[in-house]
Amino acid sequence: MADQQNHDETDPKGESKFSDKRRIDPETGEVRGSAGGEKAEAEEASADSAGPAASPEDRPGTPDATDEELVELLAEAERDLVAEYRDRAARAEAELKNFRTRVERDRQANREAVIAEVIRSLLPVIDDLDRAEKHGDLTEGTPLALIAQKLRGGFDRHGMHRVGELGEVFDPKLHEAIVQIPSADVEVNTIADVIEPGYALGDRLIRAAKVAVHTPQQ
Template identity: 45%
Template sequence: MSDDIRPEDDNEGGPVFRDKRRIDPETGEARQSPADAQAAAAEAAEAAQPAASAPDASAPDPDDLTAEDRALLEGEAQSLADERAGFEAQIAAGQEEVRRLQAEYVNYRNRVERERAADKAATTASVLSALLPALDDLDRAEQHGDLDGSPLALVAQKLRASIAGLGLEAVGVVGEPFDTAMHEAIAQLPNPDPQATEMTIADVVQRGYRIGERLVRPAKVAVFVPADAPAE
């Protein structure tokens, strides 16, 4: 029997054969002993450790830098800092420009909306001005009682409602204070109230009209003048 295959007794009393040949008879390759396998595994594990754990021999030691090298590094650092500051300044300037443009756009939009509203009011006032004589005729007919019980009363009601829907408002009401911005005084009467201190409307001769803040036509009125007011 070869020395590479030796029988041994197992615990049950039977022979056990262990193959200790160093050459595998099937593949022809050398076999590793358990000790050789452990040594190879330890060597592979040591080689697999990260290279970062070892000191980088190529990195210069700060203590070994010369004054010229230090000055060069400091110059590069200052250059990078200046470049960063320049970029930050450009970003800040760009943000400020964006805010300025946004504010200009908001102002432009508001101005356009105001101008559009003013143009609309002017156009509406121009169209409704042509209807004011018809409204005056209806007012006079109503004062004389010509509308009572006639079909024209319904027409007058619808016409006034339609015009009011376009924003036209009547100006001049008996008893309200006289306002030169909206009223035109065509007659002055002494106020029967001795306690009165301001001019008030005594009668509306012709209605005035406005659209919003735009006066289409002032109201022609007769006014009460306080007794102590100077004569004009």
């Protein structure tokens, strides 16, 4: 048995060499070699048979971008960025314009509110001048007539006008009905007399007119 597992080898010089290829060592009784070594040898043999690893450039399906494609991609990204910043700038400009409009509108409203409050505080003086004029105390050229003229002129420059005239259609938003008188001569509520005139500054009502109203007779 031992003779079958031993082989004689002859070297190129003609000398005989003895090679013991038995897996079990006759002196120690252990198996020669190891599973790990055999596995490593098998993996190495497999790698050698597979050939060298393919580089990323040689792998199938890997895109190879050219310089022209890269330039086009960069140009497209730049165009998108420019368009985005232009859009942001347009929105910022629109918001600024709206802000300025709101500020100007609020400023104008505050100005009118202040003027309206000043006029409201002076309305009793206007009422007294109207009564004096009805009694003939505001004759032309007198100091009181000059004062009334300047005061009314100042109010007119700010856009103040009277509300409530004889014969106007009654408007509850502008007029306050003190007396209601049925009449066959009217088909809608109509101002019959102005007891106390009202005043408005532009579209802002400062004081409603107190009036007597003719109502349609049933």
